[in-house]
Amino acid sequence: MAGDAKGGDELVFKPMDQFKVEPFFGSGDVAWYTISNATVWMALAVLCIFALLVLGSSKRSIVPSRIQSIAELAYGFIHKMVEDICGKEGLKYFPYIMTLFMFIVFSNFLGLIPTAFTPTSHIAVTVIMAMAVFLTVTILGFVKHGAGFLSVFWISSAPLALRPILALIEVISYFVRPVSHSIRLAGNMMAGHAVIKVFAAFAPLVLISTGIGLVVTPLSIIAITAIYALEVLVSFIQAYVFTILTCVYLKDALHPHH
Amino acid sequence: MEGDIVQMGAYVGAGLACTGMGGAAVGVGHVVGNFLSGALRNPSAAAGQTATMFIGIAFAEALGIFSFLVALLLMFAV
Amino acid sequence: MADENLVDKTATDIGEPTVSEPGMPQLDFTTWDNQIFWLVMALIATYFILSRVALPRIGGVLAERQGTISNDIAAAEDLKAKAVDAEAAYDKALVDARSEAGRIVAEAKAEIQADLNVAIAKADEEIAAKSAESEKAIAEIRAGALESVKEVAKDTAKEIVAAMGGKADAKTVNAAVTARMKG
Numbered sequence: 001m002a003g004d005a006k007g008g009d010e011l012v013f014k015p016m017d018q019f020k021v022e023p024f025f026g027s028g029d030v031a032w033y034t035i036s037n038a039t040v041w042m043a044l045a046v047l048c049i050f051a052l053l054v055l056g057s058s059k060r061s062i063v064p065s066r067i068q069s070i071a072e073l074a075y076g077f078i079h080k081m082v083e084d085i086c087g088k089e090g091l092k093y094f095p096y097i098m099t100l101f102m103f104i105v106f107s108n109f110l111g112l113i114p115t116a117f118t119p120t121s122h123i124a125v126t127v128i129m130a131m132a133v134f135l136t137v138t139i140l141g142f143v144k145h146g147a148g149f150l151s152v153f154w155i156s157s158a159p160l161a162l163r164p165i166l167a168l169i170e171v172i173s174y175f176v177r178p179v180s181h182s183i184r185l186a187g188n189m190m191a192g193h194a195v196i197k198v199f200a201a202f203a204p205l206v207l208i209s210t211g212i213g214l215v216v217t218p219l220s221i222i223a224i225t226a227i228y229a230l231e232v233l234v235s236f237i238q239a240y241v242f243t244i245l246t247c248v249y250l251k252d253a254l255h256p257h258h
Numbered sequence: 259m260e261g262d263i264v265q266m267g268a269y270v271g272a273g274l275a276c277t278g279m280g281g282a283a284v285g286v287g288h289v290v291g292n293f294l295s296g297a298l299r300n301p302s303a304a305a306g307q308t309a310t311m312f313i314g315i316a317f318a319e320a321l322g323i324f325s326f327l328v329a330l331l332l333m334f335a336v
Numbered sequence: 337m338a339d340e341n342l343v344d345k346t347a348t349d350i351g352e353p354t355v356s357e358p359g360m361p362q363l364d365f366t367t368w369d370n371q372i373f374w375l376v377m378a379l380i381a382t383y384f385i386l387s388r389v390a391l392p393r394i395g396g397v398l399a400e401r402q403g404t405i406s407n408d409i410a411a412a413e414d415l416k417a418k419a420v421d422a423e424a425a426y427d428k429a430l431v432d433a434r435s436e437a438g439r440i441v442a443e444a445k446a447e448i449q450a451d452l453n454v455a456i457a458k459a460d461e462e463i464a465a466k467s468a469e470s471e472k473a474i475a476e477i478r479a480g481a482l483e484s485v486k487e488v489a490k491d492t493a494k495e496i497v498a499a500m501g502g503k504a505d506a507k508t509v510n511a512a513v514t515a516r517m518k519g
Contacts, residue, residue, distance in 0.1 A: 016359075016360055016361060017361075019360075019361040019362060020361045021361060021364070021367035021370065021371065029366070030366065030367045030370045031369075031370065032369040032370050032372075032373045033370075033373070034370055036367070036370055036371075036374070038367075038370065038371050038374060039370070039374040042374055042375060042377075042378040043374075043378065045378065046378050046381050046382055046385070049382055049385065049386075049390075050385055053385070053386065053389075053390035053391075053394065054385060054389050054390050054393075057390065057393050057394050057397060060393065060396070060397050060400075061397075062397075062400065062401050062404055064397075068397075071390075071394055072394055072397070072398060075391065075394045075395070075398070076398070094391070095383065095386050095387035095391055096383065098386055098391065099379060099382045099383045099386050099387075100379075102382060102386070103378065103379060103382050119371070119375065121362070122361075122362050122371055123362045123363070124362070124367070124368040124371040124372055124375075125371055125372075125375050128372050128375055128376070129375075129379075132379075186362065190362065
């Protein structure tokens, strides 16, 4: 499908081309140190975080400006989430969770700019973040509770006969966590952007065949607008979901006893 | 010729994998619908459970994303 | 993965060597080390920005605001208590003033009443004296008038007796008139 382009007279479907990682300056191979488009958009996300949270709050005013109130809103949102789910002792890990949330939310939103690159649509990125969460939670659990952390798999409220089966299911679901955690974010981002791209490929149909094009082109543009609006929502919700699941996993490490 | 049949199989499989997304849609709708009917009965308790609802949505949706991933793998990587 | 095979296969199948087909860019593992390296850099940078500068500052601002708000609320409550006190004092002053005014009015009334009583008594006395005097004067006048009537009657009786031709001595006439006046 993506390779069907045969020249100017045909619709060009290349929904996956937007995810290509290329060197930002010049061309050639992408080595580990190359400044690629992924690098640039990650750096932009970091700059935006800096602008919002550091420059925005630089006045430390008691009556906040607009940017400062947005920064405070983000702070309060994540702070409350961590406190509600993990309890008071979870607040020690608040900067870590805030880092993940701000980075994901800004990558998602910056990726919505046309022609932008979305770092979070790449499995490489989300897998690293999810594995970081998974390893942190596992190591933290064993450090804090020793072998007692294993009781997270042993559901003491279930009937005794069921417990071994439930333990097996719990162990499997525990190890599937980083997979679903990472694929969910990357898949959502990838799917939304690819769908927009597919609809965008239909938009120039009016240039090729005027008859059908007069119907299809406006429809596809309306569809792009609608999907775009949905993507704005999804961008935030996926960042929220990633963060809240991080909190839930962290709670398991802090309080493994059900 | 052989490659064509393989490719056809891959594309058909991709299409079939997409039916999994319907399941995810049903699941997400079920979660939100039940949340809403519960929330309308006891609106005061609803605010505290929104996070739980989102976790439920995330779990239901993850499986749909898996089927989407399978479709993509069949399309582009097999 | 099988990217190079895939590129070759699709290119030969479609017969277009110009269009390259890399499959899913997400599964192009040659770019993973680049993305992972820069992601780790970005996350570390974000973490230090947040944990060293942004979060303590915003947390401080929020705490400060909370402090200011609770201080302001406390101050407002103080002021409110003061206002309530002031109102109570005002009310008390008002009540005092009212009772004072009532007292003063009563005093003034009593004084006036006393003055009035004295004046009335004096006036009554004067009136009584005047009327007694007048009665005396009237009595005198009456007595005088009776005397005059007696004189006139005696004189008239003498004249009438003389005119009748009788000889009347003054003593008899007088006695007769006096007797007649008494009768």
